[in-house]
Amino acid sequence: MLEQFKKYILSNTDISEEQxxxxxxxxxxxxxKKGTILLKENQICDxxxxxxxxxxxxxxxxxxxxxxxxxxxxxxxWIADRSSFYFDEPSDLFIDVIEDAEIVYIQKEFLxxxxxxxxxxxxxNTLALQKNIRQMQKRINxxxxxxxxxxxxxxxxxxxxxxxxxxxxxxASYLGITPESLSRVRKELARKNFKY
Numbered sequence: 001m002l003e004q005f006k007k008y009i010l011s012n013t014d015i016s017e018e019q020x021x022x023x024x025x026x027x028x029x030x031x032x033k034k035g036t037i038l039l040k041e042n043q044i045c046d047x048x049x050x051x052x053x054x055x056x057x058x059x060x061x062x063x064x065x066x067x068x069x070x071x072x073x074x075x076x077x078w079i080a081d082r083s084s085f086y087f088d089e090p091s092d093l094f095i096d097v098i099e100d101a102e103i104v105y106i107q108k109e110f111l112x113x114x115x116x117x118x119x120x121x122x123x124x125n126t127l128a129l130q131k132n133i134r135q136m137q138k139r140i141n142x143x144x145x146x147x148x149x150x151x152x153x154x155x156x157x158x159x160x161x162x163x164x165x166x167x168x169x170x171x172a173s174y175l176g177i178t179p180e181s182l183s184r185v186r187k188e189l190a191r192k193n194f195k196y
Contacts, residue, residue, distance in 0.1 A: 022113065029105075030103050039081060039095040040094055043084075048080040057095070059096075072159060075161075168183070
């Protein structure tokens with residue numbers, strides 16, 4: 001896990017092997033079981049999680065107890081409540097483990113030290129935040145305006161590697177549609193001989 005994370009950092013920034021040694025003590029790994037909750041609503045999110053193996057999700061729960069999935073994170077993806085992480089605000093989200101997972105987590109101290117070591121790391125982190133904002137804006141637009149079929153097709157395009165690892169109910173929650181609507185969409189796509 002730690003080696004996978006190190007390779008990710010070294011290949012995406014100009015941090016050298018020697019410089020990474022200064023950060024190693026700030027990187028922690030965990031093996032966690034399916035169903036483990038890593039963050040609860042109203043807690044401060046003091047960690048950002050990097051998925052080496054497995055599948056995590058972030059979600060909210062409404063007053064009726066219904067989940068509304070915000071993000072899935074599979075191998076080489078990050079997941080956190082960014083507002084809580086960066087601004088020390090109580091989290092609006094839960095983060096839990098969908099599949100047994102191996103993760104690495106960092107705290108803000110890692111980011112601060114990495115930014116001191118590498119100007120490129122600042123650019124890398126800023127670009128990652130901008131990509132996250134772009135994805136969220138696209139998602140909001142789809143939730144508000146796209147058809148169920150368009151939402152599902154975009155989901156498959158964006159998350160092809162995890163589509164068949166997820167229960168349909170979770171995909172429906174992420175898309176903001178009912179499981180029944182998703183079943184209808186899938187039947188219609190099958191009728192059109194759509195290839196996943």
